[in-house]
Amino acid sequence: MRRVAGLVAAVVLLVAVTVVALHDWSGGKATASVRIMIGSEKFDFFNDQDVKGELAAQGLKTDLTTTGSWSMASADLSGFDLAFPASQPPAEDIRRGHHITTDTVRPFYSPLVVIAHLATANVLYANHIAAKADSGVWKLRMHEYLEAVRQGTTWQQLDTDHSHAELTGALYISTTDPATSSSGALHLAQLSYLANGGAVVKDGQGVARVSGLVKQLTGVQGDQKTSSDGPFKDFLSGVGNPLVLVYESQVAALLAQHKPVDDLVVLYPDTTVSSDHTAVGLTPNGDKLAQLLRDDPKLRALEARYGFRPQADAAAFAAAVGERDKNPVLAPDLAAAGVAQAQVPTLDVLTELVQTAKGR
Amino acid sequence: MSPVRAQFLRRSAALLAGLALTLTACSSDPSPGPVSPTAKPGVLRVLASSELQDMTGILEQARKATGITVQVSYTGSLDGADAVSSGQADGKYDAVWFSSDHYLGLDPAGRAKLVSETPVMVSPVAVGVRAGLLSELGWGDGSKVTWSQIGQAAASGRLSYGMADPSRSNSGFATLVAVASAFSGASAALTDADVAKATPQLKQFFTGQKLTAGSSGWLAQAYQKPGQGEKIGALVNYESVLLSLDRTLTGPDHLTVIRPVDGVVSADYPMALLSSAGQPARESFRKLTGYLLGADAQKAVTEQTLRRPVTPGVAPAPGLPTDRRRELPFPGTRAVADGLLSSYQNELRRPSRTVYVLDTSGSMAGTRLKQLKAAMSRLTGSDDSRGQRRFRNREEVTLIPFASQVKAEKTHTVPEKSPQAELAAIDADVQALSADGGTALYTSLEDAYQVIARQQAAEHDDRFTSIVVMTDGESNEGATDGQFRTFLQGLPAGQSVPVFPILFGDAAKGQLQGIADLTGGKLFDGTGSLEGAFEEIRGYQ
Numbered sequence: 001m002r003r004v005a006g007l008v009a010a011v012v013l014l015v016a017v018t019v020v021a022l023h024d025w026s027g028g029k030a031t032a033s034v035r036i037m038i039g040s041e042k043f044d045f046f047n048d049q050d051v052k053g054e055l056a057a058q059g060l061k062t063d064l065t066t067t068g069s070w071s072m073a074s075a076d077l078s079g080f081d082l083a084f085p086a087s088q089p090p091a092e093d094i095r096r097g098h099h100i101t102t103d104t105v106r107p108f109y110s111p112l113v114v115i116a117h118l119a120t121a122n123v124l125y126a127n128h129i130a131a132k133a134d135s136g137v138w139k140l141r142m143h144e145y146l147e148a149v150r151q152g153t154t155w156q157q158l159d160t161d162h163s164h165a166e167l168t169g170a171l172y173i174s175t176t177d178p179a180t181s182s183s184g185a186l187h188l189a190q191l192s193y194l195a196n197g198g199a200v201v202k203d204g205q206g207v208a209r210v211s212g213l214v215k216q217l218t219g220v221q222g223d224q225k226t227s228s229d230g231p232f233k234d235f236l237s238g239v240g241n242p243l244v245l246v247y248e249s250q251v252a253a254l255l256a257q258h259k260p261v262d263d264l265v266v267l268y269p270d271t272t273v274s275s276d277h278t279a280v281g282l283t284p285n286g287d288k289l290a291q292l293l294r295d296d297p298k299l300r301a302l303e304a305r306y307g308f309r310p311q312a313d314a315a316a317f318a319a320a321v322g323e324r325d326k327n328p329v330l331a332p333d334l335a336a337a338g339v340a341q342a343q344v345p346t347l348d349v350l351t352e353l354v355q356t357a358k359g360r
Numbered sequence: 361m362s363p364v365r366a367q368f369l370r371r372s373a374a375l376l377a378g379l380a381l382t383l384t385a386c387s388s389d390p391s392p393g394p395v396s397p398t399a400k401p402g403v404l405r406v407l408a409s410s411e412l413q414d415m416t417g418i419l420e421q422a423r424k425a426t427g428i429t430v431q432v433s434y435t436g437s438l439d440g441a442d443a444v445s446s447g448q449a450d451g452k453y454d455a456v457w458f459s460s461d462h463y464l465g466l467d468p469a470g471r472a473k474l475v476s477e478t479p480v481m482v483s484p485v486a487v488g489v490r491a492g493l494l495s496e497l498g499w500g501d502g503s504k505v506t507w508s509q510i511g512q513a514a515a516s517g518r519l520s521y522g523m524a525d526p527s528r529s530n531s532g533f534a535t536l537v538a539v540a541s542a543f544s545g546a547s548a549a550l551t552d553a554d555v556a557k558a559t560p561q562l563k564q565f566f567t568g569q570k571l572t573a574g575s576s577g578w579l580a581q582a583y584q585k586p587g588q589g590e591k592i593g594a595l596v597n598y599e600s601v602l603l604s605l606d607r608t609l610t611g612p613d614h615l616t617v618i619r620p621v622d623g624v625v626s627a628d629y630p631m632a633l634l635s636s637a638g639q640p641a642r643e644s645f646r647k648l649t650g651y652l653l654g655a656d657a658q659k660a661v662t663e664q665t666l667r668r669p670v671t672p673g674v675a676p677a678p679g680l681p682t683d684r685r686r687e688l689p690f691p692g693t694r695a696v697a698d699g700l701l702s703s704y705q706n707e708l709r710r711p712s713r714t715v716y717v718l719d720t721s722g723s724m725a726g727t728r729l730k731q732l733k734a735a736m737s738r739l740t741g742s743d744d745s746r747g748q749r750r751f752r753n754r755e756e757v758t759l760i761p762f763a764s765q766v767k768a769e770k771t772h773t774v775p776e777k778s779p780q781a782e783l784a785a786i787d788a789d790v791q792a793l794s795a796d797g798g799t800a801l802y803t804s805l806e807d808a809y810q811v812i813a814r815q816q817a818a819e820h821d822d823r824f825t826s827i828v829v830m831t832d833g834e835s836n837e838g839a840t841d842g843q844f845r846t847f848l849q850g851l852p853a854g855q856s857v858p859v860f861p862i863l864f865g866d867a868a869k870g871q872l873q874g875i876a877d878l879t880g881g882k883l884f885d886g887t888g889s890l891e892g893a894f895e896e897i898r899g900y901q
Contacts, residue, residue, distance in 0.1 A: 040476070047650060063639065064646060067475040074472070075635070117684070154547050165621045166684040170547040180471070222549025222689035223462050226471060230479055230630065233670040237482040239626040240687050259672045 031061050034285045035079055039086040039182060040066040040229035041247050042277065045306040054298045060289055068227045069182035070354075073097045082286030084279045086182035086228070086247070089347045091278035096347075104278045107293035108300075108308035110249035111274045111334060112186055114140050114173055115235060118263040118327060120242045123159050123167060130267055136329035137337050140267040142194055145171075149217065155242065167242060170220050174231060174241035177224035178354045182275060184224060186344065187245050188214050188353050190273045193342035198271075200343040204352060211356045218357040236261075243267075247275060251328060252307030256320045266328040271340045277308065395431045399454060401640040403429045404648055407449055408457040409530065410434040410575055411601060412629075414665050418657060426647045436574060436899075437530035438463055438748070445470035449634060454641035456634065459483075459530040459598070459627035466694040474632040478649050481658070481667040484624035484685060485534040488602035488615035489594045493519070502618040503681070507542035510620065511561055514568025521594035522571030522579045525899035527701050527748035531576060531597045534625040536704055537697075539565055541688040542622045549689040555700050559708065566709045572824055574899025578882055580605045584613055585880055598627055603666040603679065623686040629667070698746045705747030707776075711754035713815060713823040714901045715808045718793070719831035719864075721763040725795040728832055728865055735886075735894040736790040740783040749895055751786065753779050756823065758811060759789055762804035763797025764837050769811060801831055801871065803838030805859065806847050813855055825857050826901050828894075829875065830886065832865025841874060848878055860900055862886040862893045 038046060043066050045051060055062060067075060069085030073093035077083060083094050091104050116124070121138060124130035129144045148158075148171055155167035178184035192201045195210040218224075221241075225231050232250050234240040254261050281287035293299055300310040304320035318332035331337035345353065395405045412434070419430045433453070435443070441464035443449045444456060450473070461477060464470045487510060489502065497513055499505050513519035526532035541550055543565070544558035570592050573579045583595055583605075591613075595602060599617055606615045631652070633645045651657055658669040662677040669676060676682065691697045718732065744750040751757050751774050758771040770789050774782050808827050816825075839847070848856070858881035861872035865887075876883040882900065886893035 040478070043476075047646070063642065065475055065633070065642060071472070071475075075475075164684075166686045168547075168622065168686050169688075172548070219692065220548030220689070222692040223465055224692075226461075226465065226474075226477055230477060230628070233479040234482065234626070234628055234687075236672050237479075237628070237668050237670040238676075238682065238684055239482055239484065239624075239628070239668075241689075254672055261672055 031056060031059055032285050033061050033063055034081045034289050035063040035065070036082040036084055036286070036289070037065045037067060037072055037075065037077065037080050038084045039069045039277075040227040041086060041183075041250060042066075042084065042306075043229070044253065045303065045308070048302065048306070051299065051302050054296065054302065055289070055292070058288075058292055058296070060285065060292070062289070066227065066229075068176065068180035070178070070185060071180045071226070077282060080286075081283040082279055082281055082289055084277065084290075086277050087186055087275045087344070088278045089185065089344065089350050090182055091280050092347045093351075094280045098280075098282065100280055100282065102281055102287060104280050105287075105290035105294050106276045106278050106311055107290065108303050108310045109274045109276045110247045110252075110308050111268070111272050111339065112183060112190070112245055113248045113251070113272070114267040114269060115232075115244050115246055115251065115328075116242055116265050116267060118265050119164055120167065121265040121267060123155070123164070124267075127158050129158075133337065135331075135337070137331045138265050138267045138329065139337070139339070140269045142190075142269050142271050146191075146194060146213070150213070171243075172217055172220050172241070173243040173245050174221050175224065175245040176228050176231060177226055178218065179358055180226045181228060183228045183245055183247060185350060185354055186273045186275055188218075188357055189344045189350060190269065190271065190342045191217060192345065192353055193273075194271060201345050201349055201353065203349065207349065207352050207356055210353075214353060214357040215359060219359065235264075247307075248330070249307030249309075252317070252321050252330060253305070254307075255322075255328070255330070256305045256307060261328060264328050266330060268331055268334070268337060268339045270338065271342050273342050273344060395433045395453070397452075399638050399641050402427055402644060403431060404455055404641060404644040405431045405453045406433070406455045406457050406631075407440055407443065407453045408432050408434055409437045409440065409459045409629075410577075411459065411531075411598070412457060414604065415661075417664065418652075418660050421660065422648055422651045422657065426651050428644045428648050428651075430648065432457075436528040438528055438533065438746070440464075441467070441470060444473050444634070447473075449473075450636040454634060454637040455631060455645055457629065457631045459629055460534070461630050461632065462690045463530070463533065463697065466691070466697055473635055475635050476645065476649075477630045477632040478653070479628035479630045479670050480649070480652050481661050481665070481670060482626050482628045483598040483600040483667045484619055484626040485531060485538055485596065486599040486602055486624070487521070487594055487596050487618045487620065488606065489519075489618060490591075490612065491614040491616055492612055493593050494616050499618075502616045503621075503683075505618045505620055506622045507539055507620045508561075508622070510618075511539070511543065511565040514566075515564035517568075519568050519594055520570040520590075520592045521568055521596055522573070522583060522592050523569055523596040524576055524579060525572050525574055526704055527746050528574045528899045529576070530627060531601070533701070534598075534627065535596045536700060537690060538620075538623060538625045538688050540700060541625075542620070550691045550696055550700070552696055552699055555696070555703060559703070562708045566704075567822075569709060572709075572900060574896055576601050578900070582880060584609070598667075599680075600665055600667040619681070619685050621685065623688040625688050625690065628670070701746040701748075706753035709824075711756070711821075711823050712752065712901050713756045713758075713812065713821075713825040714751070715758045715760060715812060715827045717760045717762060717804050717808050717827060717829040719763070719799060719801070719829075719833065720761045720767065720793050720795045720797075721799045721833060722796050723799075723833050723865065729793065729795045731890045732830065733790055733793065735891040737787050738891055739894060739898070740787040740790070742780075749898055751779075751783060753777070756815070757786055758808075758815075759786070760804065760808055760811065761793050762800060762807075763795075764800050765797075766804050766807045767797075769807075771815070798837040799831060799833045799835055800838030801829070801835030802841060802844040805829060805844065805875070806839060809847075809851065809855065809857065812857055816855070824901060826881070827857055827859045827879075828862065828897055828901075829859055829872075830862040830864055830890075830894075831867050831872070834866075834868040835871060841871060844875075845878060856880070858882075858900075860884060860897050862890070862897070864890060
């Protein structure tokens with residue numbers, strides 16, 4: 001009986017397959033499958049139905065794999081059409097490792113920010129480590145923060161009335177693992193720039209000058225997550241360190257999609273680093289996808305809906321996150337908010353910095 | 361033939377082949393069947409932590425919603441990490457889903473094998489305390505208790521508890537990291553110096569550990585039964601496991617779940633794709649994680665399993681307290697993590713008294729005896745990075761080979777330092793075993809109980825005590841099962857020791873299951889891998 005049922009099912013399926021196959025063949029232009037490796041922070045964007053729809057209209061269909069940006073250069077990229085890390089240095093690493101000669105494309109960027117619960121931000125404010133502008137934008141005063149870190153300050157010392165049981169232990173910002181993930185490595189770039197007196201670290205001597213600080217701030221964290229999605233999800237579910245480094249885009253995406261974020265505060269470091277999401281095309285189809293992400297107006301609007309700032313369209317981001325007067329307040333115009341940008345060291349120096357920080 | 365038609369025929373053939381496989385699988389096993397040996401479209405083969413068995417209903421919902429069938433093989437999280445690091449999981453599974461990727465992530469080789477790590481839900485490690493005990497200990501409603509208070513209650517003998525073996529289970533490991541962090545006063549990630557500093561307090565804390573197990577399920581059962589004396593007072597495990605268990609408990613067994621205010625270590629259940637997985641599996645993975653992170657699935661997760669959701673806008677289930685806890689950082693290197701585990705096994709925990717009752721009857725001659733010797737020999741070897749296998753420093757090991765009667769009784773105590781010589785002596789005794797005679801299973805077990813009584817009387821010590829019995833046949837001489845039952849009933853309370861039988865060769869499963877049930881032990885199947893069974897039992901000793 002079962003066998004008969006199976007046979008019937010098989011015949012039905014055969015008919016269905018015929019219909020599907022013929023439909024594929026006769027319907028419109030061919031769709032090319034583009035296999036891409038991305039940082040986890042871009043997964044939701046590429047998985048969006050509207051993004052898929054616009055790409056399909058342009059003849060592309062994506063097959064996604066996510067991994068930490070710095071893992072991509074050492075990953076097996078055979079069969080991939082595009083590698084899309086969250087910043088330039090790993091993109092440069094991929095180009096070198098895979099002998100790519102075409103130019104990279106940087107469709108959008110996102111500054112690194114620190115997230116905290118409102119109670120935590122208020123403790124930092126009381127200690128002059130955080131500031132709040134009339135516009136409602138919160139800033140993290142990096143000089144004061146690093147001075148407190150150098151002195152080995154604990155949350156018990158900052159939270160003088162001990163009103164928050166969860167605020168204990170050393171003061172630090174937790175990040176992803178700089179050896180595997182772009183945001184962790186960019187944070188080291190930011191720290192080294194500040195510890196070097198506001199100048200980019202250029203060589204091994206420069207790395208040596210800042211090694212104490214980057215080692216300290218990496219060592220205290222213990223095991224670090226491989227990719228930026230992990231610490232952010234942990235924070236949203238109520239666990240993790242009081243201060244977490246994330247991409248602005250991760251928070252902005254929630255706002256643009258009207259998702260509630262409880263009492264989350266976005267602290268813009270007064271000197272931060274932006275992640276220039278950099279696409280490395282490995283095949284012509286990969287190149288085509290990268291260019292669409294940069295030039296297609298529909299895709300740009302969708303990028304902003306996922307919290308990214310399109311390079312060629314500053315207004316898109318402001319329009320997507322809208323005007324807000326309650327937490328978390330974002331700063332669409334970084335310059336107006338007084339947020340400066342640290343310069344990122346070259347690939348080789350950054351690699352040395354990461355190795356030093358990890359004590360290798 | 362036109363290219364289009366050729367492609368169509370290839371597609372149809374592939375789909376029909378897939379369908380045929382599906383039908384075969386369905387007719388042979390309608391339940392969540394075994395993991396298929398090769399990747400298939402619409403199927404995701406997952407190696408998962410054993411506690412994720414409570415996700416079966418939600419995975420079934422996922423199948424209905426996405427068409428993706430999840431085939432799961434369950435394991436202890438740390439054993440699973442070994443399988444990934446060593447490459448044994450490549451090709452066999454498409455994805456892994458452990459309670460945490462902390463341990464695996466500390467090994468660069470293991471880390472490189474995973475992509476697309478996605479936390480799915482969260483639960484912190486917690487202490488479930490027997491309801492009546494809370495007021496006795498002066499802990500109010502339990503919302504302000506620290507690890508130090510728990511440690512003091514354990515040290516003074518007022519709080520006994522059960523905890524899973526940290527070398528096998530993530531809940532045990534997370535607990536070990538949490539107490540080591542809390543006791544050392546470490547303000548950041550643990551170092552070897554922190555562990556050394558916390559050692560005196562850790563030893564005191566572990567005097568209260570009266571039950572150890574390789575799995576949470578067995579601990580939950582043991583909590584409800586008086587073992588050696590009184591019922592234990594508490595269980596340490598994930599909040600979700602304790603709250604779920606509490607739903608099944610009645611009267612004085614009810615648990616109050618405490619998240620110590622000085623910090624917790626949380627599991628965030630990341631699902632990750634193995635980098636060896638092919639395209640159909642990647643597509644299945646994407647669909648499945650997309651479904652699990654959706655609001656409906658997250659709501660089902662928190663309500664059914666009492667874990668905490670990770671998707672914004674989904675509230676934790678009623679009864680999950682929302683006040684925050686400090687997350688204690690996890691060690692940053694494998695060396696510190698393994699050092700902590702090794703200290704736990706060889707220095708911090710209560711030592712063990714372990715008795716092996718080994719069938720060396722005539723039917724064991726040849727291959728079977730060789731397998732037995734190899735399995736026992738592994739427990740004396742040096743291949744033991746995190747204390748998951750070998751006889752521990754301070755452990756008292758007694759070998760009782762039997763056939764028609766007990767043939768010998770050899771006891772070794774592994775010294776506190778430099779264990780190698782004593783381990784070699786145990787191995788020498790194992791290698792000298794020979795096979796002949798009948799199978800007096802029950803009489804030999806009774807002898808083992810008498811050996812333990814003599815050892816306890818002579819040494820007046822405080823040890824985890826257990827018996828392992830391995831047989832390849834049916835008891836055909838000496839005492840009957842009825843006589844054994846009467847014997848057990850006559851034992852004084854302090855001597856009711858659990859027996860862990862290992863099924864091997866032509867053993868009578870009914871007899872062995874009966875022994876496990878009567879003594880509060882657990883049956884292990886050694887017919888697939890005798891070595892594996894001997895090793896798994898280490899978590900219970």
